[in-house]
Amino acid sequence: MLLYLTILLSCQLAGELLAAATGLPIPGPVCGMALLFAGLAINKGVPKDLGDLTDGLLTNLSLLFVPAGVGVMLHFQLLATDWLPLSLAILISTSLTVVVTAGIMSYLGKAGGSQKL
Amino acid sequence: MKPQNLETLRDIWVYLSASPLLHLTLTLAAYQVGFWLYRRGNLNPLLNPVLIAVIIIVLVLLATDSSYQTYFEGAQFVHFLLGPATVALAVPLYRQFEKVRESAIAIFASILAGSLTASISAVAVVWLAGGARDAVISIAPKSVTAPVAMGISEQLGGLPSLTAVLVMLTGISGAMLGPPLLNLIGVKDWAARGLAMGVSSHGIGTARALQVNEVAGAFSGLAMGLNALATAIMLPLLWRLVN
Numbered sequence: 093m094l095l096y097l098t099i100l101l102s103c104q105l106a107g108e109l110l111a112a113a114t115g116l117p118i119p120g121p122v123c124g125m126a127l128l129f130a131g132l133a134i135n136k137g138v139p140k141d142l143g144d145l146t147d148g149l150l151t152n153l154s155l156l157f158v159p160a161g162v163g164v165m166l167h168f169q170l171l172a173t174d175w176l177p178l179s180l181a182i183l184i185s186t187s188l189t190v191v192v193t194a195g196i197m198s199y200l201g202k203a204g205g206s207q208k209l
Numbered sequence: 210m211k212p213q214n215l216e217t218l219r220d221i222w223v224y225l226s227a228s229p230l231l232h233l234t235l236t237l238a239a240y241q242v243g244f245w246l247y248r249r250g251n252l253n254p255l256l257n258p259v260l261i262a263v264i265i266i267v268l269v270l271l272a273t274d275s276s277y278q279t280y281f282e283g284a285q286f287v288h289f290l291l292g293p294a295t296v297a298l299a300v301p302l303y304r305q306f307e308k309v310r311e312s313a314i315a316i317f318a319s320i321l322a323g324s325l326t327a328s329i330s331a332v333a334v335v336w337l338a339g340g341a342r343d344a345v346i347s348i349a350p351k352s353v354t355a356p357v358a359m360g361i362s363e364q365l366g367g368l369p370s371l372t373a374v375l376v377m378l379t380g381i382s383g384a385m386l387g388p389p390l391l392n393l394i395g396v397k398d399w400a401a402r403g404l405a406m407g408v409s410s411h412g413i414g415t416a417r418a419l420q421v422n423e424v425a426g427a428f429s430g431l432a433m434g435l436n437a438l439a440t441a442i443m444l445p446l447l448w449r450l451v452n
Contacts, residue, residue: 100293107296117441119356121295122434128299138300146297149290150426154259154384154416155240156291159284160355160377161263165270166277167374177340178375181348185331186383186409187390189352193323193432194396194405200315201401 096142103128226275232283239265252420254388259413260381295412298430301419305427308400316404320432323408324439327352328447347371349448350440351379354411357437365448376411383410384417399424407432 107124110116116123132138164171171178225231243261250256270280281288302309309316331348340348346367350358355376362372387406396402399422406414407429415433419426 097293100296103296103299104292117357117360118434118438119295119354121292122354122357122437124292124296125299125302125430125434128296129303132299132303138303143300146300149294149297150301150416150419153294153419154257154413155237155244155262156287156294157259157377157380157413157416158236158240158262158266159281159288160291160373161259161381162266162270162280162284163277164263164374164377165267167370170368170371171374174335174340174344177335177338178344178348180338181331181334181340182351182375182379182382183386184334185327186352186379187386188330189323189327189409190383190387190390190405191394192326193319193408194391194401195394196322197312197315197319197401197404198396198398200318201312201398 093141093145096139096145099131099142100128100145103131226273226279229283229286232275232280233286234283235266235269235280236262236284236287239263239269254385254417257381257385257417259416260385263381291412298415298427298434301423301427302431305424308424309428309431312400316400316428316431317435319401319404320408320435321439323405323432324352324436324443327409327436328440328444343368343371348375349444351375352383352409352411353437353440354433357441361441361444364445377413380410380413383414387414388417388421400428403428404432408436411436 103124104121105124106127107122108120110127111118111120111123239262240258242265243256243258246261247253247256247258266280269275270277328349328351331351332345335345335348346365347362347369349365349367350361350372353361353376355373358372358376359369362369383406387409388402391402391405396405403418403422403425406418406425410417411433415426415429418429
């Protein structure tokens with residue numbers, strides 16, 4: 093367990109360093125995700141203890157957004173000035189994005205399901 | 210209560226509110242309430258546990274006159290785990306990779322289209338509805354995971370802190386509205402549903418997808434990462450083109 097926690101943190105740390113060194117516009121943890129993925133591909137499988145650890149973390153993923161979410165209270169004033177255009181934009185644009193993404197994936201997924209990378 | 214006791218009570222409160230324990234416990238407890246309601250409602254997306262927890266905590270903080278800085282000293286331990294949890298998304302992705310390979314082209318095309326839709330439609334609506342220039346710029350990267358979105362916003366000349374708030378609100382809205390909308394348009398495929406959640410509402414949408422189905426969760430995590438990359442590359446270029 094401790095070994096895999098160390099591996100997880102090492103991937104994140106390496107990801108942070110990689111992102112900073114290359115100037116890639118992606119956050120360190122996402123780079124770390126790619127590194128861990130590469131490790132799993134080399135290992136050709138997910139060790140059971142690692143799976144248990146990541147499943148535990150990901151089951152509670154939504155909890156981890158709560159502290160940042162509470163940060164909204166800092167910006168009531170910023171939001172107050174333009175609340176109507178901003179809320180309209182969030183509702184309309186988020187709905188459109190869901191429909192466009194899922195629509196294209198369903199359509200192409202059926203049409204060209206056998207195209208491999 | 211005797212005045213002395215009141216004094217002691219106040220001392221205890223002062224002591225507790227200065228230690229991270231209080232607000233760490235508050236974060237976990239409020240989330241438990243949110244998750245309990247969410248489970249009671251059969252994981253109905255409208256009972257989003259993040260939203261419920263945030264509302265409870267904000268009310269408690271306002272009632273006790275506590276600042277966000279004080280709160281965050283306790284909550285930072287939870288917040289810190291976001292990094293390792295993002296790395297952990299490699300595991301479901303690896304487990305579902307055969308499915309990703311099978312429809313790689315469709316996946317890239319839909320993420321790209323979704324990414325463009327998210328930015329362009331958000332900017333267009335704020336602009337048409339008469340929002341200020343700051344608001345128009347700051348909302349552009351709203352569907353991207355927070356650290357990248359803030360970087361993009363700064364690069365375009367927006368307000369990164371406003372962007373951070375809009376990103377959170379977008380994530381919660383997408384996690385709430387995405388599933389019923391997908392049902393409405395009849396998309397049943399878990400891969401397509403996951404991609405839509407990840408592109409539109411980053412980690413919060415991914416958290417929701419993971420609670421429902423592992424395939425959806427894996428595709429959502431992938432979409433979140435690729436959307437961040439695509440938006441970070443395309444948005445500054447588009448912006449230069451428009452101006």
